[in-house]
Amino acid sequence: MTRNETNDQAEAVRRPGGRSARVRADVLRATLEALAEHGPGGGLTLSEIARRAGVHATSIQRRWGTVQNLILDALLTYSQEQLPVPDTGSLRDDMVALARLITAYLDTPLGTALAQAMAAVDEDPALAGSRAQFWQARYDATRTIVDRAIARDELAADTDHQLVLELLVAPLHFRALLIRQPVEEGRIERMVDALLHGLAG
């Protein structure tokens, strides 16, 4: 056991959550900030993140292995914190609540920067895996909204989960990234009602 590990344990006893949790939070935060500045394909290195977070690069490497694992962990952790899956008891209200959370997320400087970075970069092999895993994890987290709606007979049993989530999430990103118009009062509700009942309905 090294002297540092002993210190870590001592501090972990003193402070609930502990040094390990704090270091992890610092490293993930440094990763997001670097990602927002560089874009995910922009040559982000473990040593730059280590410098920003004030920890040793070797500690990061021991814990996450590669930059791409670290990026994935940072994006997923951040989105889970910012975008908890609503459970209101109805599909409409769940969709409205999730859309509001995503709109607020995309309206923050970090949310904007991350979405721009994900949209902008040319695919490099290191990122390609993280991107697919990120969206898969987001779908896995939010598919319970669709599962619960099926259980309540609000949606057919053979509903395409991904289609529901994409139709809800895509217009919010389209506005934030491409049109750059704010989502005006009442628009989320009108959008959700159109999705649920159909434009021709």
Added chain:
Amino acid sequence: MTRNETNDQAEAVRRPGGRSARVRADVLRATLEALAEHGPGGGLTLSEIARRAGVHATSIQRRWGTVQNLILDALLTYSQEQLPVPDTGSLRDDMVALARLITAYLDTPLGTALAQAMAAVDEDPALAGSRAQFWQARYDATRTIVDRAIARDELAADTDHQLVLELLVAPLHFRALLIRQPVEEGRIERMVDALLHGLAG
């Protein structure tokens, strides 16, 4: 009248379409290529476009005035060429046809690069006006799809044109820019049917 203008007119007589139309096409093409390389906020100048197009910067300035006018003209002209508004006789088929055109457009290197550039850049004042005008012009061009559907009683008279078009167009851009998954066979039809008849329908 200068010697060059005399030559222009002589050439315009010799070749239908003429030198003026050819210069315009060359300048717009050079603008798109530069835009795709730089991103629209990336310090695009009239002199760089002039060099790429092989014309004098003063000719560009006389014709378009500013870089932002030129960018707007280039993007609108290109999208009008690539995305003619379908008129099939039914709303469903118009929506499917437009979605196919947009998917194919976003799948070209130039289409990808332009969408990435529009998504990526921080807003500069020069671009902000062009962006709003670009999307307004695209909505104006495609709203006839909704108008004709209202006339055929396929949509209610108070249908929100922009909502219809955004719900159709956004998932295609979301896939191309953020998820980077190809649009698989049959997905456009399933998406259009969900939009028309509702997820809960």
